[in-house]
Amino acid sequence: MIRRYSKEINVGNVKIGANNPVVVQSMTNTDTRDIESTVRQIQNLESAGCEIVRVAIPDNDACQALKQIKNQIKIPLIADIHFDYKLAIESIKNGADCIRINPGNIGGFEKLKKVVDVARDFGVSIRIGVNSGSLEKDLLKNYGVSSNAIVMSALRCVEFLENINFTNFKVSLKASNVPLTIESYRKFSRLTNYPLHIGVTEAGTIFSGTIKSAVGIGTLLSEGIGDTLRVSLTGDPVKEVEVAFEILKSLELRKAGPEFISCPTCGRTEIDLENLALQVEESLKFVKKDVTIAVMGCPVNGPGEAREADYGIAGGRGVGLIFKKGKIIKKVDNEHILEEFLKVLKEDNILTD
Ligand code: SF4
Numbered sequence: 001m002i003r004r005y006s007k008e009i010n011v012g013n014v015k016i017g018a019n020n021p022v023v024v025q026s027m028t029n030t031d032t033r034d035i036e037s038t039v040r041q042i043q044n045l046e047s048a049g050c051e052i053v054r055v056a057i058p059d060n061d062a063c064q065a066l067k068q069i070k071n072q073i074k075i076p077l078i079a080d081i082h083f084d085y086k087l088a089i090e091s092i093k094n095g096a097d098c099i100r101i102n103p104g105n106i107g108g109f110e111k112l113k114k115v116v117d118v119a120r121d122f123g124v125s126i127r128i129g130v131n132s133g134s135l136e137k138d139l140l141k142n143y144g145v146s147s148n149a150i151v152m153s154a155l156r157c158v159e160f161l162e163n164i165n166f167t168n169f170k171v172s173l174k175a176s177n178v179p180l181t182i183e184s185y186r187k188f189s190r191l192t193n194y195p196l197h198i199g200v201t202e203a204g205t206i207f208s209g210t211i212k213s214a215v216g217i218g219t220l221l222s223e224g225i226g227d228t229l230r231v232s233l234t235g236d237p238v239k240e241v242e243v244a245f246e247i248l249k250s251l252e253l254r255k256a257g258p259e260f261i262s263c264p265t266c267g268r269t270e271i272d273l274e275n276l277a278l279q280v281e282e283s284l285k286f287v288k289k290d291v292t293i294a295v296m297g298c299p300v301n302g303p304g305e306a307r308e309a310d311y312g313i314a315g316g317r318g319v320g321l322i323f324k325k326g327k328i329i330k331k332v333d334n335e336h337i338l339e340e341f342l343k344v345l346k347e348d349n350i351l352t353d
Contacts, residue, residue: 001251003224006195009125009168011052012076012097016170016228017195022221022253023228024244025197026237027054027080032062032069039072041237046075048241049256052228054078054100063090070095078127082134085111089118100127103157104134112157116166125168127197128161130154132175132184147183150175154188170194170227174201178216189225198226209233210243217244221251255290261309262295269297271315271334279338280313284351291350311350313341 008018016023026045030037032055042053057063057079070077078098079091085106088099092115099119106112119126130153132145143149150173161169171194173184181200189196200216203209213231220226231240231247248254262277263269277295284293294312299321314321320337322330322344332340345351 001222001224004189004193004196006193006227007167009170009195011078011125011228014052014076020227022226022248023051024049024241024248024254025052025054025078025228025230026050026240026244027056027230027232029237032056032058033065035065035068038065038069042069042073042075044238045241046073048238049245050075050237050241052076052078052098054080054230056080057087057091060087060090063087063094066091066094066096080129081106083107085115088115092118092122092124096124098125098127100129102129102131102134103153104131104136109160112160113164116161116164119168120166123168125170126161126166128154128157128169128171129197130157130171130173131201132177132180133201145175145180147180147187150180150184151187151191155191158192158194167194170197172197172199174199176200176202178212181216182219185220185225186223195227196225197228197230199230199232201232203232205234206239213243214247214250218247218251221247221253257288257290258284259290259292260295261292261312263297265297268300269315270299270317271297271320271337273297273315276313276315276338280341283338283342284345287351289350311341311345311348313337 006017009016014023028038028041030041032038045053053075076097078100079096080100081088082102082105088101130150132150135149135153139149139153154171154173173188175181178200185198198217198220200212203212217229229244231243233240245256249256249259260281265273280295292309294309296314299314299316312323319331320334321328322341330340342351
C-alpha cells in the first residue's frame with residue numbers, strides 16, 4: 001500500500017508523519033488529579049507498548065498534576081483541552097508535549113492564537129481534534145453532522161494556523177459512526193499534507209469497539225491514511241494498545257511481537273485447540289521478537305496451512321507435531337505438547353525465562 005505523504009511533526013521525542021511508523025496512542029481514564037493512579041495506569045500503558053499518552057485536563061488541579069505525572073513517566077504526554085484555552089496555556093507551561101484542542105469548543109480563534117503563541121515558545125505541537133459531536137454551530141446549521149461539516153471545521157482551523165505561521169500540528173476528524181469517520185478522513189487527506197491522528201471515537205465496549213475500530217482504522221490505514229492512532233474502548237486502556245498493535249500487525253505496518261495463527265477448528269480437530277492456542281499466546285505475551293506462531297488442529301492440513309509460520313503445533317490423535325518453518329521437528333503426546341513447544345522456543349532464544 002502507498003502511504004499518503006505527510007509532513008513530520010514531533011510530540012515530545014516521538015516523530016509523527018512522513019516515513020515514521022504509525023504511532024500508537026491511548027488515553028487514561030483515571031482522574032488526572034489522582035496522580036498516583038494516573039501514573040500507574042500510564043506505566044501499564046508503557047509496558048503494553050503505548051507510545052504517547054493523553055490525559056484529560058478538566059480543571060486547574062488536573063493541570064497542576066501534569067508536572068508530577070510528567071516526571072514519573074517515559075512517554076510523551078498530551079493534554080486534552082475542551083472549552084478553556086487558559087488550561088491549554090497552563091498545561092504547556094507544566095510540561096505537556098502536545099495540546100489537543102477541539103476547534104468546536106475552544107471559544108474562537110482569538111483564544112486559539114493565545115495558545116499557539118505559548119506552544120510556539122515552548123516548541124510544543126498541537127492536535128486539532130475535530131469531533132462530530134461538538135461542531136461549530138454555523139457548520140451544523142448549514143451542513144448538519146456530515147463529513148463536509150467535519151472537514152470544514154478542520155480546514156478553517158488549519159487556515160487560521162497557517163496564516164499565523166504555525167504548522168506544528170496534526171489533525172483528527174473523529175465520529176462515532178464508521179462510514180462518516182472514513183469519509184471525513186478520505187476527504188481531508190486529499191486536501192492537506194498535515195499528519196493525521198485517526199480513530200473512531202466512542203467506539204464502544206471491548207467487543208464492538210474493537211470491531212468498529214478495526215474496520216474504521218483498518219480501512220483508512222489500508223488506503224495509506226493515518227500517522228498515529230488511538231483505538232477508543234470502554235474499559236482498561238491497555239486493551240486499546242493491544243488492539244491497536246493487532247490492527248497494525250494485521251496490515252504489516254508494525255512488527256510488535258509474535259503474530260499468532262490458529263485454525264478455526266473443524267470436524268478433523270484432534271486436540272483442545274482453543275485452550276492450547278490461548279496458553280501459547282499467554283506464554284508468549286512478553287516476547288517482543290518478530291516471529292509467526294501457528295497452532296493448528298490436525299496434522300493433515302496443519303503444517304501445510306501454516307507453512308509460512310516460523311514455529312507451529314499441529315494436534316494429532318494422541319500425538320501432536322511440532323514444526324519449524326514448515327518442517328516437523330518433534331512428535332509429542334498431546335499432554336506434553338505445550339511444554340515441549342515452549343522448550344523449542346527457549347532453545348532458539350525466542351522465549352526467555
Ligand atoms: S487445520 Fe485441521 S483442524 Fe484446523 S481447520 Fe484446518 S483441517 Fe480443521
